Amino acid sequence: MIYEKINLRDISSKLKDSNAIMSTYIPENSEEININKKRETIIICPGGGYVGTSDREAEPVAFKFIAEGFNVVVLRYSVAPNKFPKALTELAATVNYIRSKGEEWNVDSNKIIVCGFSAGGHLAGSLGVLWDNKILEETLGLSKDDIKPNAMILCYPVITSGEFAHKGSFDNLLGENTSEGEREKLSLEKLVSKNTPKTFLWHTFDDGAVPVQNSLFFANSLAANNVPFELHIYPSGVHGLSLCEELTAMNGQSEHINDHVSTWFNLAVEWIKKL
Incomplete structure (x- = not known):
């Protein structure tokens, strides 16, 4: 296992004022199994309303994906008072x-998945x-193909800035006094294209x-742009369920x-393996 904590300011001169940290969990290949195996890599972006990053949606989820044989990176991205596009860069x-x-x-460079x-979920989306x-491209000086995710896993994601918005997330991301028009520019269902993963x-x-x-709005936009997706709506459950297990239950609730x-x-996992 290659485990490292990497400050993003150390990997790019364009991020010299960033305090973001990626934690890497990289299984090592074995001659007994497959020394040449290329692995899907999952980048986990925990929730937290753009004011923090939840422990319950970070390392426990990483361990679960590692057990399935994936590379995993947990990104503790910048939150308020930092504003858009800091976390996105x-x-x-x-x-x-x-x-x-x-x-x-x-x-496997063709199977890098943001989760x-x-x-x-808004950040990944x-x-x-x-x-x-x-x-x-202009902020980072990187080519578009180098930063494109190949797929996305969005778990109870913040998507829309409209009637059904999670207002707090947009307040923290853009500022409380940002106009409705400015917020709409980051209403993700309006930004889907045929090039969305x-x-x-x-x-x-x-x-x-x-x-x-x-x-539902995001799935509808994916369908309108002929982008393949899998959608599961469960009948009942509170927000922030993470793995839905005792391991990730908030204070054992x-x-x-x-x-x-x-x-x-x-x-x-089944979906990833069919990509």
Whole structure:
């Protein structure tokens, strides 16, 4: 296992004022199994309303994906008072760095997947719809192909800035006094194109913090642009379920343990293996 904590300011001169950290969990290949194996790499963006990054949606999720044989990177990206596009440039630089480590980390460069929860889902989704936007190319000095994710896993994601918005996330990302028009520029369902990566989405119908319409709007936009996706809407479950197990339950709260919704993880693994 290659485990490192890497300050993003150390991997790019364009991020010299960044305090973001990526934690890497890279399984080493074995001659007994497959010394030449190339692995899918999952970049986890924990949620936290762009004001923090949740421990419950970070390392425990990484361990679960590692057990399935994937490379995993957890990105603790910049949050408020930092504003857009700080976190987005950090995620884009992370994708580029992983591609640059292709041989050393046995990376399948065509299967780099961003996985985000809640506001982390908005960050992951933002890269999915903006990877070919000039703002990233000009800010980082990297080619579009180097920062493009190949797929996305969006878990109860913040998507829309409209009627069903999670207002707090947009307040923290853009500022409380930002106009409706400025917020709409980061309403992800309006930014989907035919170049948006394949997507796996899941949400609960009665999510009381980030309404289910967020995932429905994004899925509808993917369909309109002929982008393949898999969508699971579970009938019931609180926001922030993570793995839906005791391991990730907030202070042991039973409402964060949900055997039915926990099936999202195995479904996502099956989906990844068919990419």
